Amino acid sequence: MNHLDELEHRSVHILREAYPAFRNLCMLWSIGKDSTVLLWLARKAFFGHVPFPLIHIDTSFKIPEMIAYRDKLVAAWGLNLIYGQNAEALKDRRTFPHGQVDRLTCCQLLKSEALKHTLSGEWPRYRFNHATNDYEPDRNREPFTGVIVGARADEEGSRSKERYFSPRNNENLWDVADQPPEFWQQYKTEFAPGTHVRIHPLLDWTELNIWEYIERERIPVIGLYFDPGSGTRYRSLGCGPCTAAIPSEARSVGEIIHELSTGRLAHVAERSGRAQDAADHGGLETLRRSGYM
Amino acid sequence: MSVLPVSNIASHECLSNHRISSTFDEAVPEADCLSVVITGHVDHGKSTVIGRLLADAGGLPEGKLDQLRGECERNAKPFEYAFLLDALRDEQAQGITIDAARVFFKTAQRRYMIIDAPGHVEFLKNMITGASRAEAALLVIDAKEGIKENSRRHGYLLSVLGISQILVLVNKMDLVAYQRAPFEETVAEYAGFLDQIGVHAAQFIPVAAQPGDNIARRSDRLAWYAGPTVLEALDRLRSEPPPTSTPLRMPVQDVYKFTERNDTRRIVAGTIETGRLRIGDEVVFHPSGKRSHVRTIEAFNRPSPLEAIAGEATGFTLTEELYVTRGEIATRADEPPPAVTTRIRVTLFWLGRQPLLPNRPYVVKLGTAKVQARVDIIHRVLDASTLGVALDRDRVERHEVCECSLALSRPLAFDTVTTNKATSRFVIVDEYEICGGGIVQEALPDRQAHVREKVLQRDLLWDPSHVSDERRAERYGQCPQLLIVTGEEHADRKGVARELEARLFDRGRFVYFLGMGNVVHGVDSDISGSSGSRGEHLRRLGEIANILLDAGLIVVAAAAALSAQEVEMIRTTVRQRVVTAWLGDHVSTDLAPDLLLPNTTADDRMSRLKEHLQNRGAMFSGSMHAKSTRPVTGADDVA
Incomplete structure (x- = not known):
């Protein structure tokens, strides 16, 4: 059993622990490589099925290819996809691209707030209807109490402090200094009313592991990660206005692995193309404590 | 640089x-x-x-x-x-x-x-x-x-x-x-x-x-x-190899039956802690004692493996389909079984802000099992920083280590630390928080030991039918369940039980009222009248109920003022498929009934009983579906 096998088995175990523990369980799918690997692991864990809804927060500024890719996989794999968004902020143009707020506030509004209210069921949820091939308002408004997230410990500082099962209080806040103990594969599956638990099956994976696994399993990731011939590609995906492509000529998964392990990216931070990180001086912590993924 | x-x-x-x-x-x-x-x-x-x-x-x-x-x-x-x-x-x-x-x-x-x-x-x-x-x-x-x-x-x-x-x-x-x-x-x-x-x-x-x-x-x-x-x-230093030579222990995480896209597989899923499992192996699930053979080992996007080993998150199907639930441990029939009991002696380290106290309700999580527990005896408390020992302590403070005996609300399958470390480890939950961890040093005999032995023997020699539990459940739209209406001497237990039977029957359920009198004067005629026979009467009631449950029925019985111990014995006999309802405002025995039925209207009591059976997953509407029968083992479920 090699290291990738170990990671896979641990993640599958965690997903299977989460499934019976929460009546209202969902998985966040950002369309990026990590949560797509997570989606793949869910199909492993449940033998080809994904027995809970996937939640996508649509900021409306996502790179257009991302939405097309999302809807293609939803149809092909028969996924139960729900999206939510901050319709009000978008209507009032209180966004960074519209020039009314700074990057951090924009993230706060379009991601953290949208996520919080979509999870709680206060704001409309739109579910993909496989019969009509379209999204329609979801009648289920129950809050999700278990939320599976593709965060990795090696992404940035605050994430390395996470538990596999990490409680959030009723304000969606994360108390970093006082977290429950977690040992012997026993997780926090008991929680007070009004609170919820985030589940992190990918915590022990590194960026390199993710790509090695994508290669091994032949997971179809979005083409934005590869250089189309312009000498640039995306290393981390987010909203168009705040995500920059990096200089790289990697055209395949194998070339990305080479670049990450020995090549030019071996010593450059993964999220170096993500402008909101730089705006939140000190490791995304301000954003993450208040609910950012 | x-x-x-x-x-x-x-x-x-x-x-x-x-x-x-x-x-x-x-x-x-x-x-x-x-x-x-x-x-x-x-x-x-x-x-x-x-x-x-x-x-x-x-x-x-x-x-x-x-x-x-x-x-x-x-x-x-x-x-x-x-x-x-x-x-x-x-x-x-x-x-x-x-x-x-x-x-x-x-x-x-x-x-x-x-x-x-x-x-x-x-x-x-x-x-x-x-x-x-x-x-x-x-x-x-x-x-x-x-x-x-x-x-x-x-x-x-x-x-x-x-x-x-x-x-x-x-x-x-x-x-x-x-x-x-x-x-x-x-x-x-x-x-x-x-x-x-x-x-x-x-x-x-x-x-x-x-x-x-x-x-x-x-x-x-x-x-x-x-x-x-x-x-x-x-x-x-060396990475430790996975423990494949120890007997098989796979705590069952779930049994999946996802019906989407015509999937008919019923997969027992879990991570193998120790040992190995091959196609064709006879497996025994503990504590239920149910047995079957491995038909296939399942995998996503690769050919079905012939074998699964320690460290792997896997899943398998069975030749004879069984109702196995989360919390059991899958083992091999040709290897030593785990211990099963409701009393354990443990070493435990305590992390809770509140001290660990005798008689406070806790939850023990071992493998995938989750049972209520209370501290019976604190044998000794150890200061881990000095190794100083204190005897006669009535509580364990934060960061102390103790040796104590725990009493569990249901039998638990496990190993002692000397037999198998992986399945000897547990955590202890106080309200919503994990507050300690421990290892089982010894399985202590409990009062169920002899009944459990009989039941194991019975199930080992059981003549199985060609019709599986699952097919019956699908046909009847229900899971077999014994409901015992108990309560004070004067309460109309029989009346309530019969009324429930009639109402369920009218709704198309396959249900049977099992009167105590029907057992006492027939099956029990050899022991009737002898003093101290109540325990044996109840055991036989349990055995008869077990046969009716095997036939796929919902069984409603009535018995006066049952104690926790008596219910436990019946629970062992019918392999856990029992719920209790206490008639009246307060419980006069040490029983913690699943449902308290105060003296309200008949309609109210009936709807409560029905709702409880429904929540238990005993009755489902329409065809059986993974979602509708999916057990949720959150905190609310243990009580």
Whole structure:
């Protein structure tokens, strides 16, 4: 059993622990490589099925290819996809691209707030209807109490402090200094009313592991990660206005692995193309404590 | 070392999480990654050791060290290697690490994940969290300050957590002028301590982390020490192979039947803790004692394997379909079975803010099982930092270790620590929080032992039908369930039971009222009238109910003032498929009924009973579907 096998088995175990523990369980799918690997692991864990809804927060500024890719996989794999968004902020143009707020506030509004209210069921949820091939308002408004997230410990500082099962209080806040103990594969599956638990099956994976696994399993990731011939590609995906492509000529998964392990990216931070990180001086912590993924 | 252009260094960039590549990339086997926890008393220099390891192993991100030195200079604060790890702003303010964080690096031999655990006494739960993910430990002791309470406590907990590979770093040798004597003193004292708890340190190493002696570089100033540096000692440790030669133990996480896209498989899913499982093996599930054979081992996107081994998250289908539930342990019929009982003697470490108290309700989680528990007897309390023992204690305070006996609300399948570590470990939950952990030392006999023995024998010799439980359940739209209406002498238990039977029957359910009188004067005629026969009457009632349940029925019975013990016996006999409803406002026995039925209207009582059966998954509308029968084992479910 090699290291990738170990990671896979641990993640599958965690997903299977989460499934019976929460009546209202969902998985966040950002369309990026990590949560797509997570989606793949869910199909492993449940033998080809994904027995809970996937939640996508649509900021409306996502790179257009991302939405097309999302809807293609939803149809092909028969996924139960729900999206939510901050319709009000978008209507009032209180966004960074519209020039009314700074990057951090924009993230706060379009991601953290949208996520919080979509999870709680206060704001409309739109579910993909496989019969009509379209999204329609979801009648289920129950809050999700278990939320599976593709965060990795090696992404940035605050994430390395996470538990596999990490409680959030009723304000969606994360108390970093006082977290429950977690040992012997026993997780926090008991929680007070009004609170919820985030589940992190990918915590022990590194960026390199993710790509090695994508290669091994032949997971179809979005083409934005590869250089189309312009000498640039995306290393981390987010909203168009705040995500920059990096200089790289990697055209395949194998070339990305080479670049990450020995090549030019071996010593450059993964999220170096993500402008909101730089705006939140000190490791995304301000954003993450208040609910950012 | 050159400084990167500013644009390439995002200000959040966190060193502690950077993978460090050495120049030996090609030689490092992909497979091998050793996780190592670093522990020790506060201020003995753990973070500095890690900072040094990162810097000296040859691969911090370019420019990072210079950048940090620059920042320190601007803030007029001396540079420390520990700063490399202070990823969160909070921590820098406090000057101590507050939680387990991970650091990745590589040597020529293998990859490492160093798990940084804090040393402050308040944060022991984080150290345990970190340590339980590790295969080896670095324990740091200050050469000048010597062994402190957490040096011992952490050593003790490492042994309880089952980490056997320990490197002891005697740090800050620069503060004792690199002399041999203080090192030898610490070694003698600490080795003596480890001896008492049955642990053997792989190596004691004198180091000075801040100047970098013996971390990655051999130090001339410690020339009297001939052993390996920290990096060399790490490379000599071995990853533990998965325990495939111990008997099979697979705690069942779930039984999946996802009907989408015409999937008809019914898969028993779980992670194999120890042993191996092959197609064709006869498997026994404990505590239920149910048996079947492995038909297939299932996998997604690859050919079905012939075998699954320890460490694998797997799933299998059975030749005879059974109702197996989460919490049971799958074992092999040709290997020794686990213990099954409701009373266990354990060693337990307590992390709760409130003390551990006898007779307070807790929940024990072992494998995937979850049962209510209370402390029966506290045998002795141990101070893990001194190994001092206290007898006659009526509570266990935070960070203490105790030996105690626990009484469980339902039988649990497990192994004792000497037979199988993996299935001897449990955590204890107080309200919503994990507040302690423990290992089972001994299975104590309980009053069910003889009944359980009979039931095991019965099930072993049971003549199975060609019609599976599942097919019956699908046909009838219900899962077999025994409901016992009990309560005070004067309460109309029989009336309620018969009324429920009639109403369920009218709704198309397959239901049967089993009167006690029908049993007493027939099946029990050989013992009727003899004193002290109540227990045997109830056992036989249970056996008859068991046959009716096997036929797929919902059985409603009535019995006067049942005690917890009596219900437990029936529960054992019918393999857990029982619920109790108590008629009246208060319970006069020690029973904790599943449902309390106060004296309201008949309609109200009937709808409560029906609702309860529905919530239990006994009755489903429409065809059987994974979602509708999916058990949710959240906190509300244990009660």
